[in-house]
Amino acid sequence: MSEAKPASKHGESKPDKGGEVKHAPDVKNVEAVFLGACVVDLTSYADRFPAPGETLIGNDFVMGHGGKGANSCVMAARMGLTCGLIAKVGSDKIGKDYLQYLREIKINTDHVKPADARANNATANIIVTKKGDNCIVYVPGAAALLLPQDVRDAEQMIKNAKVLVAVFECSRQTLLEALKTARKYNVTTFVNAAPYDPSMTDEVYKLTDILCVNETEASKLTGLKVSNKTECQAAAKALLAKGCHTVIITAGSQGACFCTSANQLLTQVPAERVDVEDTTGAGDAFNGAFVYHYVRHRDVPLADSIKKACDVATITVQSPGTQLSYPERADIPESLL
Numbered sequence: 001m002s003e004a005k006p007a008s009k010h011g012e013s014k015p016d017k018g019g020e021v022k023h024a025p026d027v028k029n030v031e032a033v034f035l036g037a038c039v040v041d042l043t044s045y046a047d048r049f050p051a052p053g054e055t056l057i058g059n060d061f062v063m064g065h066g067g068k069g070a071n072s073c074v075m076a077a078r079m080g081l082t083c084g085l086i087a088k089v090g091s092d093k094i095g096k097d098y099l100q101y102l103r104e105i106k107i108n109t110d111h112v113k114p115a116d117a118r119a120n121n122a123t124a125n126i127i128v129t130k131k132g133d134n135c136i137v138y139v140p141g142a143a144a145l146l147l148p149q150d151v152r153d154a155e156q157m158i159k160n161a162k163v164l165v166a167v168f169e170c171s172r173q174t175l176l177e178a179l180k181t182a183r184k185y186n187v188t189t190f191v192n193a194a195p196y197d198p199s200m201t202d203e204v205y206k207l208t209d210i211l212c213v214n215e216t217e218a219s220k221l222t223g224l225k226v227s228n229k230t231e232c233q234a235a236a237k238a239l240l241a242k243g244c245h246t247v248i249i250t251a252g253s254q255g256a257c258f259c260t261s262a263n264q265l266l267t268q269v270p271a272e273r274v275d276v277e278d279t280t281g282a283g284d285a286f287n288g289a290f291v292y293h294y295v296r297h298r299d300v301p302l303a304d305s306i307k308k309a310c311d312v313a314t315i316t317v318q319s320p321g322t323q324l325s326y327p328e329r330a331d332i333p334e335s336l337l
Contacts (some may be wrong), residue, residue, distance in 0.1 A: 030084035030108050031295050032076055033154070033161045033187075035178045036069010037143035037169040038089050038098045038112065039122040041322050043280065047130050059130075065101060066124055066322040067143070068167040068194060071281050075288025075312070075326050077107050079337060081295060084108035084161070086154050086178070090121030090142040111154040115142035132276035132317065138195065146170045148177035155181055162295050163188040165287065168197040172204070179207035190294070191244075192287050196220045206243030212290070213239070214250045214283060232257050233266040240264060248290075248306060250283055255310050258302060269303055271310040274318055281322035286313040289336075308336050 043062045050056035065074070070085060077083045085107055089095035091114045098121060102109050122143035128134045151158075151174060158164055164182040166175055166189070182189045191208040193200070196217050205211060219226040222238040226249070236247045236259045248258045255271035289312035293305035312332065319325035329337065 030082045030157060030161055032073075032081055032163045032165060032291050033084045033086065033158050034069050034073035034076075035086045035146075035151070035164065035166040035170065035175070036072070037067040037122050037140065037146075037167075038065070038070045038085075038087050038095070038102070039067030039124045039138070039143065040064075040094055040098070041066035041124050041126055041280070043126040043128060043278075043321065045128050045130075045278075045320070049127055049129060049133075049135060060320075062321050062324065064321050064324045065098060066281065067122060067169065068192065068284050069165070069169055070102075071284030071322055071326075072165055072167070072192070072288040072291065073107060074105065074323050075285045076292045077105060077288075078326055078328055079289060079292040079312070079332065080329050081292045082108075084111065084154075084157050086111045086146070086150060086157075088113055088115050088119075088142045088146045088150070090119055091115050091117070092120050095121040095142060108157070111150065111157065113150065115145045117142075117145065119145060126280055128278050128280060128320070132279050134278070134280045136280075140169070143169055144171075146174050148174050150174070151177040151181060158182055158187060159185040161187055163190055163291055165190045165192070165291055167192045168195055168200060172197075172199050172201065175200070175204060176207070179204065183207055188294075190287070190291060192283070193217050193221060194283070202242050205239070208244040210246045210248065210294075211239055211244040212248040212250065212287060214252070218249050229257070229266060229268065233259070236266055237264055246302070250286055252279065252282075256286075256306050258306060260302070267303055269306045269310060272314050274314055276317045278320045278325065279317050281325065282313045282317050284322075285316045285326055286310065289313065311336055 044058045045060040046058040119142040122141040125137045190210045192212045215226045218235040222235045239247045246260045250256045257268045290309035316325040
């Protein structure tokens with residue numbers, strides 16, 4: 001599959017490159033390792049969400065690369081971070097094409113393996129309204145076959161990295177294996193607790209240095225309502241009590257807030273106001289941009305890294321698609337790098 005969309009109001013198609021594509025240059029010494037899924041996004045654009053039982057005529061359709069873990073990895077790589085990914089792709093053509101695409105954009109794919117079983121690649125059926133809101137049905141497919149052994153096979157890559165980035169796209173056992181491996185080598189762990197998975201126990205959070213969630217996920221994880229600063233403060237404290245060191249709660253157009261175990265006073269970070277076309281993948285872009293700044297600018301205040309990550313995510317919501325909306329390094333303002 002090519003990372004291209006059909007000719008439409010959202011942009012012109014890009015033709016596939018002919019011939020065999022060479023593997024990416026050597027990127028074995030990665031700065032960040034991402035654990036997650038490689039998902040094919042099937043995105044329909046409509047004026048609104050359909051009602052139950054309703055067939056709604058849409059305005060456009062885009063197919064592209066997605067998956068929370070892969071999205072964050074791609075965003076960080078486009079900004080200039082050397083990244084590796086641990087994932088399973090389908091044994092079908094779509095999975096093989098996704099793997100080749102990752103190689104083309106210079107991501108270490110030593111531990112992105114086709115599933116042994118005849119499994120289809122993971123897919124996400126997405127509906128985006130004219131207001132930019134979205135809803136998603138995710139079918140894991142091959143992504144669900146990522147096992148603890150796959151993480152053990154990647155131990156050396158994790159050992160040499162500065163940060164491990166994980167999402168809830170794999171089993172608890174696989175996630176714990178990755179977090180324990182990172183902790184063994186004093187590698188910073190960044191966990192985006194999405195999509196929400198009630199099977200994840202507090203053991204996950206005790207192995208998490210930086211936890212990032214949106215308001216919905218914070219509410220589900222704590223059982224608390226999260227819709228204003230006071231409620232965010234309470235939820236953040238409850239999440240810190242689970243054992244993580246830093247909690248970031250993202251709030252879309254409202255930016256983000258954070259607190260740490262050393263300073264539990266909530267700090268708010270605003271986002272720029274822009275015209276929104278499609279918010280799909282914006283949270284993942286935030287994660288990738290934050291990790292880039294965390295690794296490359298360790299001496300700056302946490303609020304500054306979060307602010308720049310918000311600003312990068314804001315760029316992505318002004319264009320359609322998931323990774324399709326992620327800017328290349330040359331298109332990102334120097335102030336955000």
